[in-house]
Amino acid sequence: MPDLKESIKSGIVTMMREAAFNVPRDVKEALQRAYEIEDNPVARANLEAILRNIEVSGKTKLPMCQDTGTPTFFIELGEDFPLKSELRSLIEEAVRTATSEIPLRPNAVDPWTYKNSGDNTGRYVPIIHLELVPGSEMKVIYLAKGGGSENTSKLYMLSPVLGLKGIKRAVIDAMIDAGPKPCPPIVVGVGVGGSADMALKLAKKATFRRLDEPNPDPKLAEIEQELLEKINSLGLGPMGLGGKTYALGVKIEWAHKHPASLPVGINTQCWAFRRSEAVFDSNGNMRLLVPP
Amino acid sequence: MAEYRLKTPVSEEDVRKLKVGDIVYLDGIIITGRDQVHRRALELAAKGEKDKVPVNLEGMALYHCGPIVKKIDGEWKIFGFGPTTSARMESVEADFIREFKVRLIIGKGGMFEKTTQAMKEYGAAYLAYPGGTSAVATSAVKRVVDVHWLDLGTPEAMWVVEVENFGPTMVAIDSHGNNLYTDVLSKAKKAAEEIKAKF
Numbered sequence: 001m002p003d004l005k006e007s008i009k010s011g012i013v014t015m016m017r018e019a020a021f022n023v024p025r026d027v028k029e030a031l032q033r034a035y036e037i038e039d040n041p042v043a044r045a046n047l048e049a050i051l052r053n054i055e056v057s058g059k060t061k062l063p064m065c066q067d068t069g070t071p072t073f074f075i076e077l078g079e080d081f082p083l084k085s086e087l088r089s090l091i092e093e094a095v096r097t098a099t100s101e102i103p104l105r106p107n108a109v110d111p112w113t114y115k116n117s118g119d120n121t122g123r124y125v126p127i128i129h130l131e132l133v134p135g136s137e138m139k140v141i142y143l144a145k146g147g148g149s150e151n152t153s154k155l156y157m158l159s160p161v162l163g164l165k166g167i168k169r170a171v172i173d174a175m176i177d178a179g180p181k182p183c184p185p186i187v188v189g190v191g192v193g194g195s196a197d198m199a200l201k202l203a204k205k206a207t208f209r210r211l212d213e214p215n216p217d218p219k220l221a222e223i224e225q226e227l228l229e230k231i232n233s234l235g236l237g238p239m240g241l242g243g244k245t246y247a248l249g250v251k252i253e254w255a256h257k258h259p260a261s262l263p264v265g266i267n268t269q270c271w272a273f274r275r276s277e278a279v280f281d282s283n284g285n286m287r288l289l290v291p292p
Numbered sequence: 293m294a295e296y297r298l299k300t301p302v303s304e305e306d307v308r309k310l311k312v313g314d315i316v317y318l319d320g321i322i323i324t325g326r327d328q329v330h331r332r333a334l335e336l337a338a339k340g341e342k343d344k345v346p347v348n349l350e351g352m353a354l355y356h357c358g359p360i361v362k363k364i365d366g367e368w369k370i371f372g373f374g375p376t377t378s379a380r381m382e383s384v385e386a387d388f389i390r391e392f393k394v395r396l397i398i399g400k401g402g403m404f405e406k407t408t409q410a411m412k413e414y415g416a417a418y419l420a421y422p423g424g425t426s427a428v429a430t431s432a433v434k435r436v437v438d439v440h441w442l443d444l445g446t447p448e449a450m451w452v453v454e455v456e457n458f459g460p461t462m463v464a465i466d467s468h469g470n471n472l473y474t475d476v477l478s479k480a481k482k483a484a485e486e487i488k489a490k491f
Contacts, residue, residue, distance in 0.1 A: 041293050042313055042472070045460050049422040057427035065424040066360050066372030103371060105360045105447065116445060148377050148401070148423065168491045176484050179477050180401045181377060183423035230487050234480040239423055240402065241464060242476045272424040 004083055005090055007284030008138075012094035013101070015142045015288070019274040020068060020102050021057045022291040026211040027187075027248065027273045028054055034185055034238070034245035043243025047185075050238070050271055065272045068104040069144030071095050071126040074205065078135035082282050088128060092121045107147070129201065136282045141208055144274035149186065150267075152178035155200055158262040167192060167264050168227060171250070174266045175231050180240025183270035185248045187211070188231065191265035194255035199265030206253035207269045208277075215252055224250045238271075297457070300396070301351030304415040307395045310463045312470040316419055317459035321437065321452060322398070323347055324357045326376055328448035330384045332441060337391040346440040347452060349392040353419075356381060356399030358447030360426075361436075368436040370453065374426030375400040378418070386410035398461060402473030408465050418465035420472075432458040 023031075031054075035047040057064040073091060077084065098104060099120045108122035109115065120126070133139075154177070156170040171190060178186075191202030214221040227250040237243025248271070257263065277290040293313045298306055300320035310316065325333070336344050360372030378399030381388075385397065385407045395416050397403070400423035411417060421429065438452040464472045 042462050045315055045462060046422045049425045049428060049460055053422075053425035053428045056431055060427060060431065062427040062430045063360060063372050064427060066358065066374040066426040066429075067376070067424075068360070068372070103360060103362055105358070105372060146424070151377075165491045169488045172484050172488055176477075176481055179480075180423075180473055181379065183400065233487070234483050236476060236480050239400070239420060240476060241420060241462060241472055270424055 004284040005086065007286065008083065008280060009090050009094045009097070011278060011280060011284070011286035012091060012140065012142070013098045014286070015140065015276040015278055016071070016094070016098040016104070016144070017102055018288065018291055019142055019144050019276040020063045020104065021061055023054055023064070023271075023273050024210075024275060024290045025292055027271070030211050030248040031185065031271060034248065038244050040237060040243040042241045043237045043245070046238040046241065046243075063102065063104070064274060065146060066105060067146040067148065068102075068107065069146050069274060070107055070150070071120055072143040072145050073126060074129045074141040074143070074208070076131050076133045076139040078137045079132055080136035080282070081138045091126055091128060095120050095126050138280045140278050140280065142276045143204075146183070146270050146272065149182035149270035152182040152268045153200065153203070154266040155196055156264040156266075157196060158264055160260065160262040162262065164223075166262065168223075170264045171227055171266060172230065174268075175234060175236070175246065178268055179236065182268040183272065184236065184240060185238055185245045185271050187269040187273060188227070188247050188250045189267035189269065190250065190252045191267070192252065192254040192263070193257035194263060195258070195261070196263050198255055199263035200267065201265070202253035202255060203265035203267035206251040207267060208275065209251050211249040220252050224252055300353045302353070302395045303351065304395065307415050307417050308467050310417045310466050311468070312463050312466050312472045314463040315459070316461045316463060317457050318353060318461070319456055319458070320454065322353045322355045322455050322458065323349065324355045324359060324449075324451040324453065326356050326358055326448060327380055328444040329441065329450050330381055330388055332444070334384055334387055334391065342391065345392070347450065349394050351393065351395050353396035353398055354388075354394045356397070359451055361446050361451075368439060370430055370433050370436060372426045373429040373433055373453070374424055375421040377401045378403050382407060389414050389416050402464055402471070404474070408469060408471045411465055411467050412469045415467050417463055417467055419461035420464040421461050429458065432456055
């Protein structure tokens with residue numbers, strides 16, 4: 001099936017290109033709103049520069065941010081999707097092509113020798129999270145995750161007796177620790193439960209939910225809203241230089257947990273939320289869902 | 293809050309005028325330097341071989357930036373020119389300011405006590421470039437004038453770049469001991485304790 005392989009490869013290059021020059025519409029709208037409600041002049045200047053940058057990047061096809069991120073894929077692979085065995089090598093090829101054509105900054109470095117592979121591939125890179133689901137389609141979420149905002153991610157293995165209070169406090173602590181570092185306004189993903197690794201994965205996954213889409217569980221939606229208000233009341237503002245908006249949204253995902261554990265993973269996502277989502281049907285036709 | 297347009301190199305007088313919260317646009321030459329440029333330049337200074345640093349940095353603007361570059365028809369072109377996290381350079385920046393007399397440090401995320409003190413003592417300021425706004429920064433690039441120390445890799449090399457109307461940058465540390473980042477953060481820390489107590 002040479003056509004199917006070819007269309008997946010070129011589809012993924014397209015996804016990476018879309019993400020390099022755009023942010024999803026809900027993120028752009030949230031940044032615009034943050035600008036409108038802001039009266040701190042430094043914060044306004046920051047938000048104005050961010051909004052102008054989104055526009056310039058889209059028009060000139062210059063990458064949104066010079067840190068073009070670690071290529072990360074969350075894939076829901078239909079059990080009846082006709083291609084599985086060569087998926088990783090196809091994605092690697094697409095990443096190499098995208099890196100040279102767009103161009104992207106090579107960000108895959110050997111942690112022992114600090115040698116840069118030069119093409120954004122390497123051991124376990126691109127990072128691929130694969131889940132098997134029913135059906136014959138393949139859904140791909142691509143995330144170009146910047147180093148600055150990944151560095152402020154946190155894992156808290158709380159004592160279960162602390163419960164909800166402990167979770168909320170952990171989120172506030174993580175924001176104070178992050179300060180200006182993750183290029184705010186950020187999206188905050190909170191993963192609760194599962195295991196240490198699962199909580200962090202859920203935290204990253206949580207950030208993919210649209211900003212204008214509240215948690216389907218009304219109780220969790222309320223916690224998300226409360227945390228968002230409290231985080232913004234810290235006054236850290238855009239770029240940590242003061243102002244009304246530090247976070248654009250707080251998103252919670254959860255899993256059942258061990259009775260003795262309360263893992264809380266926190267993922268911080270910079271305003272330059274370079275993410276694309278697409279569905280490939282079994283013939284390889286791609287429907288791009290995000291952006292626009 | 294004032295707005296300035298400065299041309300590099302800048303004088304001590306120009307820098308002393310700047311106050312936290314001011315907005316600055318730059319014209320002229322900007323020199324990139326991140327982790328490895330600091331390390332190598334300071335090693336040379338320690339050996340008394342400052343003259344081996346290929347650019348005279350006095351009065352210049354040092355930019356914490358690892359650009360995206362590509363050589364097209366024998367000429368370097370910049371595709372990404374946004375700031376990197378300045379905190380990584382905190383341990384060495386005060387020495388760098390003292391040794392090389394740079395007047396402006398541009399970056400993101402801010403710097404701390406030691407750098408703030410050095411800026412006060414030697415007359416330098418920290419300009420915050422809005423993090424991630426690489427496309428805007430790239431469109432302010434006129435040309436790559438030169439590049440040194442390419443053996444460090446393209447993000448770590450020392451790029452000499454001519455810019456026009458580069459900004460907006462915000463004065464986040466001035467030469468009078470004020471640091472907007474630490475002010476904002478210490479207020480936030482107090483607020484956080486109150487919020488946490490009420491959960």
